[in-house]
Amino acid sequence: MRREASFVKREALEAGAKHEMSDSGTKYASRTTFHASEAPRAIITGAAGLIGQYLVKTAFRWAPGWDVQGLSRTELELTDRLNLDARFRALKPNLLIHCAALSRTKACEQDPEQAHRVNVDVTAHLAQLSHDIPFVFLSSGEVFDGKTGWYSEADNPNPINVYGQTKLEAERAVLQNPGHTVVRIVLTAGTSAMGDRSFVEDMCRVATSGKDITLYADEFRCPLPAGVIARAIWELVNRKQPGLYHLGGSERLSRWEIGETLLPWYPELKGRLVKGSARNHVGSPRPADLSLRCDKIQRLLSFPIPGFCEWLAGRSRRDADLWDYLDGST
Numbered sequence: 044m045r046r047e048a049s050f051v052k053r054e055a056l057e058a059g060a061k062h063e064m065s066d067s068g069t070k071y072a073s074r075t076t077f078h079a080s081e082a083p084r085a086i087i088t089g090a091a092g093l094i095g096q097y098l099v100k101t102a103f104r105w106a107p108g109w110d111v112q113g114l115s116r117t118e119l120e121l122t123d124r125l126n127l128d129a130r131f132r133a134l135k136p137n138l139l140i141h142c143a144a145l146s147r148t149k150a151c152e153q154d155p156e157q158a159h160r161v162n163v164d165v166t167a168h169l170a171q172l173s174h175d176i177p178f179v180f181l182s183s184g185e186v187f188d189g190k191t192g193w194y195s196e197a198d199n200p201n202p203i204n205v206y207g208q209t210k211l212e213a214e215r216a217v218l219q220n221p222g223h224t225v226v227r228i229v230l231t232a233g234t235s236a237m238g239d240r241s242f243v244e245d246m247c248r249v250a251t252s253g254k255d256i257t258l259y260a261d262e263f264r265c266p267l268p269a270g271v272i273a274r275a276i277w278e279l280v281n282r283k284q285p286g287l288y289h290l291g292g293s294e295r296l297s298r299w300e301i302g303e304t305l306l307p308w309y310p311e312l313k314g315r316l317v318k319g320s321a322r323n324h325v326g327s328p329r330p331a332d333l334s335l336r337c338d339k340i341q342r343l344l345s346f347p348i349p350g351f352c353e354w355l356a357g358r359s360r361r362d363a364d365l366w367d368y369l370d371g372s373t
Contacts, residue, residue: 082110085280086136088169089143091115093233093240094181097273097367098140104368105277109138116143121165131172138280140179141169144210148185151206152327162209167216170223177222177285179276184229184291186211189330192263192295196287196339203328214287224285226276226340229333230301232351233269233366241269241366243305250315257319258298263332265291266301266351270367275344282343291335294350304352308365 085106089095090113102111112134114121119130121143144162145151151158170178185207186200202208214225233241239248249256267290275290296304302316321331337348349357358365 082108083137084134085109085111085138085140086131086134087111087113087140087142088121089115089141089181091117091236092142092144092146093231093235093269094228094272094276095142096235096240097233097269098142098276101270101273101367102277105274106280114143121169122160124168127168128172136173136176138177138179139169139173140181140276140280141166142181144181146183146206148204148206148327148329151209152204155205155209158205158209159212162206163212163216166213170217170220173223174220175222177224177280177283178217178220179224179226179280180213180217182214182225182227183207183210184227184289184333184335185330186214186227187330187333189332192332192334193336194289194334195336196289203330205327207330218287222285224279225287226279227287227289227291227335228267228272229291229335230264230266231269231272232266234364242266243309243366246302246305247309247311250309250311255315255317256302256312257317258302259319259321259324260297260299261331262298262321262329263295263334264298264301265293265295265334267292267348268354268366270364271349271354274346274368275340275348278344279340284343288340289335289337290340290348291333291337292351292354293337293348294352295332295334296351301351304355308355308358 087095087098090099095113099111099113102109119126121127143165145158166180183206184194185204186202187194187198188201188203200211202211217223217225230242232243235241235244238244246256272290279288299318302312306312321329341348363369
């Protein structure tokens with residue numbers, strides 16, 4: 044698991060809104076109309092990861108009635124059960140959203156035992172600790188083999204890499220409790236505090252180092268902005284309808300198409316994108332098509348899940364964060 048930034052905490056205030064700066068310089072806000080001691084408490088693991096950061100920093104907007112506290116690895120090592128159990132008892136959460144994971148496919152292939160400890164053992168233990176409260180687990184479309192695409196929640200998983208295998212095993216542990224929830228996502232765009240959590244940031248980092256980026260024209264995903272995922276998860280929490288859900292963009296795009304879509308927004312990518320084919324892929328197994336059907340979760344949301352191109356077409360260069368909803372957005 045990659046070393047993460049420091050502990051992030053959101054304290055509810057008696058009234059109004061107050062912005063604070065984390066050690067990494069990211070702004071977080073909180074707003075409620077009652078004392079924090081009276082607000083239900085939500086714990087978010089992996090708070091220094093991409094989706095964890097967005098869940099915490101947008102909570103004032105989408106979950107103003109919650110006292111939200113983020114836990115990063117530097118604050119609490121989740122594989123340390125004694126400390127984890129003690130912290131859980133001390134915090135007494137009313138909700139746990141589990142985002143922490145060993146998510147780099149290559150790292151999982153290189154150390155499958157560590158991948159199992161982090162992705163399966165930790166998840167199963169957190170689900171047990173949360174046996175009587177809502178528990179939301181962020182899983183992955185990598186549980187599918189990618190042979191068909193447009194997968195629904197009813198389709199049978201068949202992972203082809205260690206990461207997908209660990210996610211599927213963790214899902215099964217979580218869903219033993221009918222009050223718990225699994226949300227499968229695929230590819231997330233966002234802006235992280237350290238600049239190293241999003242696939243977009245990875246691409247820009249490679250490009251600025253002077254290297255080309257090979258993007259497969261025959262490998263398909265349904266990417267979503269992290270801000271969309273955060274809003275959807277907070278709305279799903281408030282709907283109180285646990286179960287298994289898919290959450291992906293409404294557009295099925297190849298890696299190459301995704302790169303072309305990003306070019307107007309990231310000039311550093313110009314001249315660095317190379318069209319390739321998954322037939323020539325060397326390395327960890329990668330599913331060819333992980334497009335997801337999201338009808339089930341869409342019926343519960345107050346907003347339409349956008350496609351990647353659709354999202355960018357509606358953005359402005361004046362946006363504070365290209366990948367987040369602004370206040371009052373629909």
